[in-house]
Amino acid sequence: MIRYAGDFVHSLPGLAGTSREPNVQPCLTDPAVYEKVLKKVRSTLKSHPKATIISVSQNDSYADGLGCQCENCRAIDEREGTPMGSLLTFVNKIADAIKDEYPNVYVDTLAYRYTRKAPKTVKPADNVIIRLCSIECCFSHDLDSDCPQNEEFKRDIEDWAKISKNLFVWDYTTDFLYYIIPFPNLKVLYDNVRFFVDHNVTGLFEQGNYQSVSGEFGELRAYMLAKIMWNPDMSERQYERIMDDFLEGYYGAGWQYIKEYINKTSELSAGSHMGIYDSVKQNLSLEGKDILGVIGELEALWRSALEAADEEHYANVERSSLQIRYAKLLLLWDDDTSPAELEELYGLLKKYNITRFREGVSVPEDPYFTTPLAEWR
Numbered sequence: 033m034i035r036y037a038g039d040f041v042h043s044l045p046g047l048a049g050t051s052r053e054p055n056v057q058p059c060l061t062d063p064a065v066y067e068k069v070l071k072k073v074r075s076t077l078k079s080h081p082k083a084t085i086i087s088v089s090q091n092d093s094y095a096d097g098l099g100c101q102c103e104n105c106r107a108i109d110e111r112e113g114t115p116m117g118s119l120l121t122f123v124n125k126i127a128d129a130i131k132d133e134y135p136n137v138y139v140d141t142l143a144y145r146y147t148r149k150a151p152k153t154v155k156p157a158d159n160v161i162i163r164l165c166s167i168e169c170c171f172s173h174d175l176d177s178d179c180p181q182n183e184e185f186k187r188d189i190e191d192w193a194k195i196s197k198n199l200f201v202w203d204y205t206t207d208f209l210y211y212i213i214p215f216p217n218l219k220v221l222y223d224n225v226r227f228f229v230d231h232n233v234t235g236l237f238e239q240g241n242y243q244s245v246s247g248e249f250g251e252l253r254a255y256m257l258a259k260i261m262w263n264p265d266m267s268e269r270q271y272e273r274i275m276d277d278f279l280e281g282y283y284g285a286g287w288q289y290i291k292e293y294i295n296k297t298s299e300l301s302a303g304s305h306m307g308i309y310d311s312v313k314q315n316l317s318l319e320g321k322d323i324l325g326v327i328g329e330l331e332a333l334w335r336s337a338l339e340a341a342d343e344e345h346y347a348n349v350e351r352s353s354l355q356i357r358y359a360k361l362l363l364l365w366d367d368d369t370s371p372a373e374l375e376e377l378y379g380l381l382k383k384y385n386i387t388r389f390r391e392g393v394s395v396p397e398d399p400y401f402t403t404p405l406a407e408w409r
């Protein structure tokens with residue numbers, strides 16, 4: 033059983049006593065930082081005697097984030113061709129210092145943003161876990177496809193697979209700009225989990241909407257991920273059958289309309305790239321299309337599913353249908369949209385306890401969605 037010591041994945045600020053502001057990273061060649069982190073790692077492990085993993089990971093970082101730019105850190109990073117050079121050197125040293133005292137503990141470090149690329153010569157120690165993060169990837173195309181947006185990640189995972197004994201992945205499975213809008217990755221998930229297994233990945237964290245009831249396919253996605261992670265050898269047909277079984281059980285008599293919706297949105301989505309902070313227009317590849325017509329068709333499928341649903345399944349259908357209602361609002365709202373329509377949608381979000389739009393942003397207490405419509409479309 034895996035047990036974690038400590039409380040937050042971006043652990044270096046807490047261990048080194050430095051700033052938690054994103055993009056601020058401690059100096060990893062400063063002996064005082066090393067001593068401080070080692071001391072804190074030891075005391076954390078002492079207070080978590082059953083822990084098998086401790087995270088010694090960079091602070092959070094935006095796309096433009098960099099590591100420490102001092103002369104010593106840069107010398108290692110330039111030699112290794114990646115800022116992971118100084119980070120992994122540091123992590124290996126910590127792992128080496130604790131290995132005799134804690135032979136069952138792994139030191140986990142993120143290969144994330146600016147540290148995603150593997151170093152040229154430094155290799156992770158046997159008791160180090162590399163947790164490679166797919167945050168920049170495109171998820172309308174699978175990782176093994178020829179999507180140019182996944183090319184670098186593919187190269188990185190191949191490089192890590194060659195040198196890591198313990199390769200984990202932190203993968204992203206929903207839209208983090210809006211948890212509720214369509215994110216048609218259900219088919220791609222199948223390919224991606226198998227892709228990870230094929231690249232020696234032995235630990236997988238699939239991050240979705242972890243803060244609110246889903247108004248999209250959160251439940252279905254979690255179910256499908258559990259199934260494919262349990263048995264990554266299943267055929268695509270088996271995966272589809274499992275999905276159908278869920279849809280029928282969860283949405284009732286009109287489930288085939290929802291399956292059709294999934295197929296249609298997956299097809300649309302394949303027409304462009306889809307990152308985890310993209311808009312609904314991008315996720316459904318609607319540029320240059322008859323948006324009213326496409327949304328109308330998708331809405332009709334949910335309407336049919338609702339009409340077919342009995343009392344037991346109605347709420348599930350209605351809650352998941354909020355994805356298209358909210359998508360429509362973002363795409364087609366104008367001054368003529370009736371206030372009653374906005375109020376109705378808002379009432380449904382409340383009814384189903386959908387409290388978060390995105391990481392760190394609550395659904396505003398405003399039935400007219402003033403801020404989202406002005407700023408977040």
Ligand SMILES: [Zn+2]
Nearest residue numbers: 059100102105
């Ligand atoms: Zn430095």
Ligand SMILES: [Zn+2]
Nearest residue numbers: 170173179305
């Ligand atoms: Zn793509």
